[in-house]
Amino acid sequence: MLYNQNHAIRFPKGRFAMWSVYSFTGASILASIIFSLLLFLSIDDDPVMQLLFGGLAVIFELGKFFAWYEVGERYARKNIMGMLSALGFYAVLAAISIGGSIGGINSATNKAQEHVQVQQNKVNAFNMQIEAIDKQIALNNIAAEKYIQMERIATGVTRIQKENNKLREQQQQLALQRDNIPVVSQGSIVGLIESLALSLNIKAETAQLGLVVFLSILLDFFAAFFVGLIGEENRFRQRFSQIHPITLEGYSPLDATDSDFLPHFEPKQLPEAEPKSTYEQVLDALGANRVNCSKRAVSNYLNITTEEVDEIFSRMFSEGIVSKKPNNHFQWQGVKTVEEIV
Template sequence: MKYEQQIGYRYPKGRFAMVSVYAFTGAAILASTIFSLLLFLSIDENPMMQALFGGLAIIFEAGKFYAWYEYGERRAHRNYTGALTALVFYLVLAAISIGGSVGGINSATNSAQSHISVEQAKVEAYNRQIASIDKQIELNNMAAQKYIEMERIATGVSRIQEQNKKLREEQQRLATERDSLPPVAQGSVIGLIDSLAKAFGTTSSQAQLGLVVFLSILLDFFAAFFVGLIGEENRFRHFFRRNDGITLANVRDIDLEPAGYLPHLKEEEELEMPASIEPEEPKSLLEQVSDALKGHQVTCTKKAVAKQFRLSAEEVDNVFEELTELGLVGKKANHHYHWIGQAEAV
């Protein structure tokens, strides 16, 4: 079992590590929930409908991460059918959550983009007015040329020059107002979107969509990873507490050495052991089970014996058949076993 293998080289995570894991998990789940709420709350402006859609978003988010936690639990217990069912539920809810995150992040980026667009529109309006004045001055100059050709400089040209003077003053005023506008503050996200668009040779809208989808998927997988880590650590802690008294012999049985084990000290102890003292032969599995049942260390059921000695279904069946043949265990009318404990040797 994988937890037996872990006991030999690691201990449960400390308080700081677990606090950090829970903090990261909570922050990721909260961010994912907020982005989903931004999308669901924009569906309807009715306060009651917003409350219903907001509750639905929270239920989806909580159910999604619980489904992922349940997937890890069932897979650890080798319930692969249940694990597949939990995984399907998670994938469906994750798709909804990623869609909500995409909508929420996209809404936030669009708000920043719209602010920049409004400021740029003001500048463009001034530029258009200045350009129209340039065209008017150009037309006036063409008319003045006609008056010069007609030798009506005193009447026509003087009037046109006066108009051009007023137009240039208006143009200068507009340019001053345009230049006095505060500079458009481009946020880091908008700058990143523009850089991605230039790097991949695409439009800003497509680069924005790709960035938003990537961030949404990354946020969801980030939270799912830490939820799975919490579940795995809880299962290991439970196994570690249950097997806190594991001996060196138990560790050797799983081909592991405990932390701090020094092989040379063991070799010295073996050399110091008198040669006349022969080590006792290890008891057979049947004898161990018989002693445990006789001393009431375990109840006389296949499930309890299999759990205590970590036996497979076939092995525990064989043990109970041998105990029944030896008359140590009897079977009741309801097919339950009970300890008899006859004097016959095992």
């Protein structure tokens, strides 16, 4: 068990949680790859070039998330320069990925708006024809008034009335055709764009661009978060596996009612562990590969003097735990247990 300052227990995540994390990570990475493919495949119409650009998009996407994984690994090892180099590499690939996502999402929203616009154009065409007939009828009425003033009702006005009746019939047919056009249901994304444009008092194109950029960045950060979560969990599991919980012999988890009828077992007091000597700490550190097999590394790791380090390495060399290379550097040979040495 691991405890923090508030004594809260931290265990590795269970199988369901890890399957959920891997599922979210895979789905977000797949979506990011698809949007990047939409951008790279539109560069050239040649199938060979599309294959090359598509492979390049996949390599960039996978390399981007591996670079982000390396950022966490190098930060955990306190390798600041290595972390900054991996972070810069990730930033370049993330910019390319976000650009691809912007292109893919923008293309999808444009297609949804185009479908609605086509139907709206048909309605507008019928409305224009109906308005044109209204104007023609208005002109005919003006001409009829002139015929009335000229007292030519029988010839001019009658003809104009017949012509207006035909125009009104034509107008009714056009209105009927316009009303029979199937209504296109407005997509959620189109409605969201129009709502944003109306609430922010901006153009629909500006609202669409802002929404697309926001979704693209959110998708990239979403995937990066889960990739980093997987790396952190793997590092925690490695640390957790090196810690063995202490169990109490003779302990019985009994209910209060059962303890009234059964013998009561007191937990066995375990002897306090004696502190390890400096020599044993050096053996543990070298055996667990927590420090390099060199005098300077051991001195810095345990904060001991040069004289103590010389004595420890002399003892390890005489016992065959370490050996010397041709360049006089020490090489770890290993031991089975600390008890066999001391």
